[in-house]
Amino acid sequence: MSRYNRQIILSEIGQEGQDRISRAKVLVIGAGGLGCPVLQYLAAAGIGTLGIVDFDVVEESNLQRQILFGVSSLGQNKALAAKSRLLDLNPTIHIETYTDKFDEYNSLQLLRDYDIVVDCTDNFETRYIINDASVIESKPVVYGAIYKFEGQVSVFNFENGPSYRCLFPSLPEKETIPNCSEIGVLGVLSGIIGTMQANEVLKIVLKFKGVLSGELLCYNARSAEIQILKFSKSKSEIERITKKSSLVLEGGRSSGPSMSKNEISFRDLKDIDTVQLVDVREPNEEPKIQNYMGLTVPFRELESRLDEISRDRTVILFCQHGLRSKKAVNLLRKHNIINTLSLREGAYGLIKLNKIDDDG
Amino acid sequence: MELQIKYYGMLAEISQCDEELLNFDGTTGADLLHFLIQKYPSFATKDIKVAQYNQIMDLGNKITSSEIALLPPFSGG
Numbered sequence: 398m399s400r401y402n403r404q405i406i407l408s409e410i411g412q413e414g415q416d417r418i419s420r421a422k423v424l425v426i427g428a429g430g431l432g433c434p435v436l437q438y439l440a441a442a443g444i445g446t447l448g449i450v451d452f453d454v455v456e457e458s459n460l461q462r463q464i465l466f467g468v469s470s471l472g473q474n475k476a477l478a479a480k481s482r483l484l485d486l487n488p489t490i491h492i493e494t495y496t497d498k499f500d501e502y503n504s505l506q507l508l509r510d511y512d513i514v515v516d517c518t519d520n521f522e523t524r525y526i527i528n529d530a531s532v533i534e535s536k537p538v539v540y541g542a543i544y545k546f547e548g549q550v551s552v553f554n555f556e557n558g559p560s561y562r563c564l565f566p567s568l569p570e571k572e573t574i575p576n577c578s579e580i581g582v583l584g585v586l587s588g589i590i591g592t593m594q595a596n597e598v599l600k601i602v603l604k605f606k607g608v609l610s611g612e613l614l615c616y617n618a619r620s621a622e623i624q625i626l627k628f629s630k631s632k633s634e635i636e637r638i639t640k641k642s643s644l645v646l647e648g649g650r651s652s653g654p655s656m657s658k659n660e661i662s663f664r665d666l667k668d669i670d671t672v673q674l675v676d677v678r679e680p681n682e683e684p685k686i687q688n689y690m691g692l693t694v695p696f697r698e699l700e701s702r703l704d705e706i707s708r709d710r711t712v713i714l715f716c717q718h719g720l721r722s723k724k725a726v727n728l729l730r731k732h733n734i735i736n737t738l739s740l741r742e743g744a745y746g747l748i749k750l751n752k753i754d755d756d757g
Numbered sequence: 758m759e760l761q762i763k764y765y766g767m768l769a770e771i772s773q774c775d776e777e778l779l780n781f782d783g784t785t786g787a788d789l790l791h792f793l794i795q796k797y798p799s800f801a802t803k804d805i806k807v808a809q810y811n812q813i814m815d816l817g818n819k820i821t822s823s824e825i826a827l828l829p830p831f832s833g834g
Contacts, residue, residue, distance in 0.1 A: 427834055429834055430833075431834045432832055432834070516834075518832075518834050519832065519833055519834035520832055521830070521832045525834065540832070541834065542831035542832055542833060542834060543831060543833040543834065544766045544767065544831040544832075544833050545766075546767060547766055547831070548831070549831050564806070564813070564830075565804055565830045567804075568786050569804055569830065580833075582833060587834070613767060613813075613828075615826075615828065617775075620775070623812065624763075624804075624826065625811060625814045626808045626811055626812065626826065626828070627811060627813065628806075628812070628813040628815055629813075664783070
């Protein structure tokens with residue numbers, strides 16, 4: 398087949414390497430700034446099965462770096478929009494899409510059918526869930542993360558190598574580290590880091606030496622400097638993860654690996670009629686919730702509108718992705734409004750809940 | 758001893774430089790972090806790894822290299 402000729406004629410790859418590539422099954426979690434270049438190169442190289450997990454929809458502000466999408470993808474789910482673009486690029490591969498949020502309930506199940514996991518998410522919480530689930534399921538994780546003009550790449554859990562927790566043992570307690578939508582990012586940086594992740598995936602598939610296991614590659618886009626820092630495996634951290642495997646397997650609700658006490662999942666929202674719902678998004682933000690009966694108080698107005706917040710009902714705050722609403726919970730608690738929780742899945746969680754109710 | 762300290766990510770924003778030369782009187786990685794928190798109090802709220810000889814070190818170990826890198830976790834994607 399002429400499609401793969403340029404890589405097959407590399408003596409280090411050959412037809413045997415190409416066969417490995419076409420047998421490989423790779424799960425890419427997050428089809429955003431990192432996920433797009435990862436998916437694009439892996440699909441082009443002919444990775445036989447690609448899984449794409451993303452619950453989010455394409456917005457105009459994504460187009461500056463999320464190169465699989467165009468104007469015609471706006472409003473579409475990212476996993477589905479990515480699939481249709483990738484099948485045009487390479488119709489010979491198989492693509493599975495998952496439009497739910499990757500969480501502690503579905504993580505093990507999703508990982509099981511794949512050989513390699515690529516972490517292209519944009520938040521610490523999901524990164525720790527990916528790490529723990531991959532340790533339990535013994536899957537290598539190709540990790541990439543960015544901050545402004547800098548990026549990090551590593552491969553965790555490769556042939557019993559160190560995991561993310563061996564480097565950073567626990568989820569940062571406070572929301573001390575802002576994400577791209579709050580702080581900004583240069584589009585090419587996610588392209589560079591995502592492409593490095595795709596390269597690590599191919600190195601693993603092709604059984605090349607020099608996989609970035611136990612090594613954290615740090616790249617600075619302004620100085621063009623790369624520093625590779627070595628780190629060791631921590632047996633106690635790995636044991637901590639494997640010990641709690643049963644909790645995750647049973648979908649252990651509030652005892653899950655990373656659900657903190659100021660959050661609730663839409664799955665646990667039983668008596669929605671007895672709580673006060675507060676939308677802390679700006680009025681123009683999508684998606685809109687149909688038949689919404691709760692309050693709308695944009696986060697920036699919250700402190701001046703405290704008298705509207707219920708003191709005797711549980712207050713459930715939500716925003717787009719559960720970050721601002723978490724800050725809102727902290728703010729309300731500072732003002733002694735204690736019985737408040739942030740809806741973890743944000744507005745999308747409420748929409749799902751409405752769907753479940755409609756379906757009976 | 759004089760240390761050349763390199764800061765990654767938001768640590769460089771707090772220190773307002775990518776690298777700097779500092780005189781350090783302590784012994785271990787933990788001493789160094791403690792020393793830097795005096796200089797940059799908001800380092801105290803960050804999860805910081807210290808590396809010497811391109812190796813992330815146990816904070817209890819002695820600093821023997823004159824070139825040190827400090828890095829926080831990144832989450833963006």
